Ligand SMILES: [Zn+2]
């Protein structure tokens with residue numbers, strides 16, 4: 001792993017939110033003044049395809065990246081696109097539970113719920 005890629009991974013995990021490539025670029029420029037936006041994009045794609053970070057894609061708005069690559073649920077603001085993790089104890093059925101509700105006809109691969117909200121800042 002190159003030093004730049006390591007720095008990008010640290011920046012995603014350190015933020016605790018779900019930054020876009022532009023936000024990460026802005027953060028990284030403080031520490032690595034010579035880094036380019038193209039480098040950030042390229043490394044993000046590599047990190048995502050190797051499963052080290054999650055990639056959150058929605059029809060509208062910017063693609064965002066997640067320091068937690070495992071399946072989990074999100075709360076997403078429909079106005080500003082801000083994303084937070086949904087607490088684990090919120091009662092969303094897991095893959096096994098959903099599989100049972102589907103009558104066992106499907107093999108459930110993962111369950112990722114998006115709860116659409118208007119965040120406090122946008123209200
Ligand atoms: Zn918002």
Ligand SMILES: [Zn+2]
Pocket residue numbers: 018066068072073074084085
């Ligand atoms: Zn997340």
